[in-house]
Amino acid sequence: MSDKIANWTASDDAMVENAIRRGASRRELLQMMFMGGVAATTGATILGRATAAVAAEPVKGGFIKAAGFSASTADTLDPAKASNATDYVRCSAFYNRLTFINGAGETTMELAESIESSDAKVWIVKLRKGVTFHDGKSLTSADVVFSLNRHLDPAVGSKVNALAKQIAQVKAVDDQTAEITLQAPNADLPTILALHHFMIVADGTTDFSKGNGTGPFVLKEFQPGVRSIAARNENYWKERKANLEGFEFFAIGDETARMNALLSGDIQLAANLNPRSLRVLENNPAANLFISKLGSYTNLNVRLDMAPGDKQGVAEGFKYLINRDVIKKSVLRGLAEIANDHPIPDWNKYHNAELKQREFDPERAKSLFAKAGILGQEIRITAAEAANSSLDYAVVVQQAASKIGLKVAINRVPSDGYWSNHWIKDAVHFGNINARPTPDILFSLLYKSDAAWNETGYKSEKFDSMLLEARGLLDEAKRKQIYGEMQAMISNGAGTVIPVFMSNVDAISPKLKGLTPNPLGGMMGYTFAEHAWLEA
Amino acid sequence: MNSLILRLAAKRLVIAFLTLLFVAFTIFFATEMLPGDVAEVLLGQAATPEAVAGLRTAMNLDQPAFLRFIYWLGELFTGDFGVSYVNKLPIADLIGGRLANSLKLAGVTAVISVPIALALGITAAIKRGTLYDRIVSIFTISVISVPEFMVATIAVIVFAVYLGWLPALSMANEVTSIGGLLKAFAMPVITLSFVVSAQMIRMSRAAVLETLNTPYVEMALLKGASRRRMVLRHALPNALGPIVNAVALSLSYLLGGVIIVETIFNYPGIAKLMLDAVSTRDLPLIQSCAMIFCLAYLLLITIADLVAIISNPRLQ
Numbered sequence: 001m002s003d004k005i006a007n008w009t010a011s012d013d014a015m016v017e018n019a020i021r022r023g024a025s026r027r028e029l030l031q032m033m034f035m036g037g038v039a040a041t042t043g044a045t046i047l048g049r050a051t052a053a054v055a056a057e058p059v060k061g062g063f064i065k066a067a068g069f070s071a072s073t074a075d076t077l078d079p080a081k082a083s084n085a086t087d088y089v090r091c092s093a094f095y096n097r098l099t100f101i102n103g104a105g106e107t108t109m110e111l112a113e114s115i116e117s118s119d120a121k122v123w124i125v126k127l128r129k130g131v132t133f134h135d136g137k138s139l140t141s142a143d144v145v146f147s148l149n150r151h152l153d154p155a156v157g158s159k160v161n162a163l164a165k166q167i168a169q170v171k172a173v174d175d176q177t178a179e180i181t182l183q184a185p186n187a188d189l190p191t192i193l194a195l196h197h198f199m200i201v202a203d204g205t206t207d208f209s210k211g212n213g214t215g216p217f218v219l220k221e222f223q224p225g226v227r228s229i230a231a232r233n234e235n236y237w238k239e240r241k242a243n244l245e246g247f248e249f250f251a252i253g254d255e256t257a258r259m260n261a262l263l264s265g266d267i268q269l270a271a272n273l274n275p276r277s278l279r280v281l282e283n284n285p286a287a288n289l290f291i292s293k294l295g296s297y298t299n300l301n302v303r304l305d306m307a308p309g310d311k312q313g314v315a316e317g318f319k320y321l322i323n324r325d326v327i328k329k330s331v332l333r334g335l336a337e338i339a340n341d342h343p344i345p346d347w348n349k350y351h352n353a354e355l356k357q358r359e360f361d362p363e364r365a366k367s368l369f370a371k372a373g374i375l376g377q378e379i380r381i382t383a384a385e386a387a388n389s390s391l392d393y394a395v396v397v398q399q400a401a402s403k404i405g406l407k408v409a410i411n412r413v414p415s416d417g418y419w420s421n422h423w424i425k426d427a428v429h430f431g432n433i434n435a436r437p438t439p440d441i442l443f444s445l446l447y448k449s450d451a452a453w454n455e456t457g458y459k460s461e462k463f464d465s466m467l468l469e470a471r472g473l474l475d476e477a478k479r480k481q482i483y484g485e486m487q488a489m490i491s492n493g494a495g496t497v498i499p500v501f502m503s504n505v506d507a508i509s510p511k512l513k514g515l516t517p518n519p520l521g522g523m524m525g526y527t528f529a530e531h532a533w534l535e536a
Numbered sequence: 537m538n539s540l541i542l543r544l545a546a547k548r549l550v551i552a553f554l555t556l557l558f559v560a561f562t563i564f565f566a567t568e569m570l571p572g573d574v575a576e577v578l579l580g581q582a583a584t585p586e587a588v589a590g591l592r593t594a595m596n597l598d599q600p601a602f603l604r605f606i607y608w609l610g611e612l613f614t615g616d617f618g619v620s621y622v623n624k625l626p627i628a629d630l631i632g633g634r635l636a637n638s639l640k641l642a643g644v645t646a647v648i649s650v651p652i653a654l655a656l657g658i659t660a661a662i663k664r665g666t667l668y669d670r671i672v673s674i675f676t677i678s679v680i681s682v683p684e685f686m687v688a689t690i691a692v693i694v695f696a697v698y699l700g701w702l703p704a705l706s707m708a709n710e711v712t713s714i715g716g717l718l719k720a721f722a723m724p725v726i727t728l729s730f731v732v733s734a735q736m737i738r739m740s741r742a743a744v745l746e747t748l749n750t751p752y753v754e755m756a757l758l759k760g761a762s763r764r765r766m767v768l769r770h771a772l773p774n775a776l777g778p779i780v781n782a783v784a785l786s787l788s789y790l791l792g793g794v795i796i797v798e799t800i801f802n803y804p805g806i807a808k809l810m811l812d813a814v815s816t817r818d819l820p821l822i823q824s825c826a827m828i829f830c831l832a833y834l835l836l837i838t839i840a841d842l843v844a845i846i847s848n849p850r851l852q
């Protein structure tokens with residue numbers, strides 16, 4: 001980058017590249033940059049660079065090293081037990097799913113040719129032909145039956161046992177067709193099957209240390225807690241095989257060490273960096289930022305069944321008191337999207353765009369608190385490092401509260417045991433929720449009256465019945481309308497204050513290309529290895 | 537003298553065995569006191585009571601923990617470390633490669649840091665009060681005071697990121713040549729040497745100084761012995777006991793206590809393995825690692841004692 005432009009960073013480059021991919025015109029792009037204070041001549045330079053980056057043809061070959069943030073002896077190649085980014089990356093390299101959620105959030109077919117149902121209860125899965133496992137065995141419906149039934153066996157210890165329980169029966173109709181019968185209709189089944197845990201393994205597999213799947217890479221070496229080495233699967237069923245010859249994946253738990261390893265060129269991808277590290281990386285020619293909007297968030301929970309949240313208007317008051325802009329700009333260094341107190345981000349197709357965005361309005365909060373009679377009282381907010389950035393959020397709330405005469409005390413507690421001792425239990429506390437692909441999963445997990453993770457004790461019979469109704473609906477328009485209404489109910493009725501959705505930031509070598517964001521997670525929904533290529 | 541050493545060695549062995557047994561029981565009870573068990577940890581957020589119960593049965597964890605422990609201990613006497621709860625791999629395999637890595641790192645660090653530390657400590661004692669002594673003392677104090685993660689991180693930023701001379705990660709698995717070995721080990725070894733030599737320098741300086749103040753060294757001085765002879769022949773053998781003990785203590789740290797260096801340089805050693813085992817409540821693996829650390833410690837201390845006795849002129 002010879003042409004230095006003030007206030008223009010690698011992440012802005014990535015933004016322009018993404019805009020081009022979405023099909024923005026040159027005029028729109030130049031306007032976008034003009035708004036950002038970039039002169040027309042420099043704008044043209046940036047544009048030229050970004051267009052070249054998008055147009056560049058993938059190069060075959062190359063071997064990369066990538067580092068995640070956690071590894072232990074519990075690392076596994078068993079998709080059912082996969083529990084963090086490290087496992088997901090490896091499983092995505094060695095296995096495939098029946099369906100896939102693409103960058104635009106749409107459910108597409110992967111190992112399945114089609115998944116269809118007339119009543120959302122009995123689903124027919126037609127498998128793609130000519131797919132083989134790494135050991136040469138052909139993919140058949142028996143593999144699907146085996147892979148899905150495993151989640152119901154308690155001895156497997158599947159992470160998605162609760163989700164899989166809605167499956168009543170899986171049976172093979174013929175070699176290439178399987179039939180899945182659910183306990184109750186669920187129109188989201190194709191999307192649920194795109195979760196990492198539902199990857200397809202070969203029928204009868206008991207030893208998962210070989211990584212025998214249908215995926216783009218074959219396993220060369222795997223030492224739990226140390227590293228894995230993968231080589232390109234030359235017999236991959238997709239026309240477009242992986243570009244990289246292979247990749248090594250391991251974890252560097254210390255964030256600074258991970259960043260330094262990237263800067264020194266030892267690794268080409270460093271996953272999951274904290275916004276506070278970005279100052280070092282921005283404008284550093286040795287690293288590009290790869291930003292994924294995911295929909296995970298840290299939220300302030302005001303329990304509706306405990307003082308002070310049990311008084312009318314208190315939870316609502318906090319929703320007006322929290323300064324979303326400050327959190328986005330100062331706490332998260334711009335790597336966030338403003339949220340509207342419900343868990344569905346605007347890149348989800350069910351997002352309710354008509355719901356009015358709640359703004360920072362301390363005066364309104366003051367009048368709500370005054371009406372509830374809690375001004376002058378001290379409110380204790382529990383926060384811990386365990387809920388990402390919650391201590392910073394708490395300070396933002398505390399500052400705003402002090403200006404309207406509400407005393408907020410921050411009750412800082414240790415991270416160890418936070419989720420079992422304080423989360424959900426304290427009257428006002430912080431939570432941290434990872435993105436889920438469907439509104440149904442989020443609502444069932446977090447807002448249904450009897451949900452185990454109902455963070456604020458939100459109870460509404462109407463909500464519960466709408467949830468059930470929408471789940472079985474195959475009519476998309478109707479579904480969107482119901483989910484839209486439910487978002488409004490949460491935003492106005494629940495005690496969860498959701499200020500922003502946090503973006504995930506990975507840092508990559510400027511030579512590593514071909515990555516596009518995916519809503520299932522960082523590192524392209526953990527599938528970067530299949531699509532990435534190394535500039536010669 | 538030989539029979540003395542033999543008797544001492546035999547006594548030491550018995551004590552070592554009892555210590556190991558004691559450590560095994562202590563670790564067992566400590567692990568049992570940790571909240572959660574391996575089934576709960578593995579299931580994480582998905583740990584519903586039925587799921588946990590099912591997994592426990594499947595992993596044979598439903599019999600009392602104490603029985604499982606005794607069984608493991610019995611197997612240990614036949615040389616079998618057992619199988620990890622978490623990934624079903626034999627513990628001997630899990631530990632094997634990583635113990636070798638840890639020993640390699642500890643060995644290289646010891647070979648470099650022990651001679652340098654002893655030389656600095658002893659010469660500082662001889663030249664007590666001079667500028668040289670002051671410089672050495674200030675250097676050791678400042679090295680003791682700087683935490684190793686700081687030394688390691690600064691070393692990475694300078695030598696890997698800015699200068700680009702050395703790799704930021706120490707990939708022990710990929711070393712094929714002597715040059716590669718030197719490059720991979722340079723920064724971890726420098727960091728660890730800083731940590732362990734400071735203690736050794738201070739201890740050896742203090743020990744030599746103390747003996748230099750004794751009447752028999754003064755006698756040697758009065759008899760006209762050269763300063764060199766006075767220190768090496770008269771003072772040092774008597775100071776060797778505490779020095780070797782300090783060395784042994786420093787070296788025992790190198791095996792199990794280098795978790796920070798292993799983390800920052802992504803070095804696959806045994807300290808990180810034990811940390812994993814504790815966080816997943818993998819009892820057989822925790823026990824095996826603890827046994828190895830304990831054994832190494834006992835071994836080093838015993839060697840230190842033997843060296844102290846052999847070198848002590850009064851005991852010869």
